[in-house]
Amino acid sequence: MTSASQDNLVFRTVYVDPDVDAALRAQAARDAVSKGQMFRKYLETGMAVSARKRRLPPLVDSRDVRLCMRTVFLHPALDMKLEGRAFVMKISKSDLIRQYLRLGMDALAKRQIRCGEPRRSNDR
Numbered sequence: 542m543t544s545a546s547q548d549n550l551v552f553r554t555v556y557v558d559p560d561v562d563a564a565l566r567a568q569a570a571r572d573a574v575s576k577g578q579m580f581r582k583y584l585e586t587g588m589a590v591s592a593r594k595r596r597l598p599p600l601v602d603s604r605d606v607r608l609c610m611r612t613v614f615l616h617p618a619l620d621m622k623l624e625g626r627a628f629v630m631k632i633s634k635s636d637l638i639r640q641y642l643r644l645g646m647d648a649l650a651k652r653q654i655r656c657g658e659p660r661r662s663n664d665r
Contacts, residue, residue: 550614555638562609564646580613584638587645588622 557565561583569579615623623641627634 551617551620553615554612555635556608557611557639559609561642561646577613583642583645586648587641590644590648
């Protein structure tokens with residue numbers, strides 16, 4: 542990402558679940574993209590899945606797990622949307638992001654499994 546494109550983004554620090562962080566790192570390496578790009582993909586996918594399902598996965602209590610700190614650039618419109626949803630839901634924006642990341646991670650993992658499954662002979 543160039544500095545010119547960063548001018549249009551908002552810098553955020555978020556604490557994420559360790560398994561989500563590991564998946565971000567692994568998927569970014571597989572896809573040859575930055576962790577920031579993968580973070581945004583997980584986040585946007587999670588938001589889309591949540592909009593269809595109208596529910597979020599349960600949030601792991603941050604006191605039960607040691608969270609990983611991640612910094613990421615977000616588009617201002619996305620950041621404002623997150624802020625508005627968090628306000629309406631009466632939860633912190635960080636907690637909402639953690640839920641969306643998990644949804645996005647799970648959705649993309651399921652999609653990859655489906656895409657990678659061998660075709661059966663009757664699937665022609």
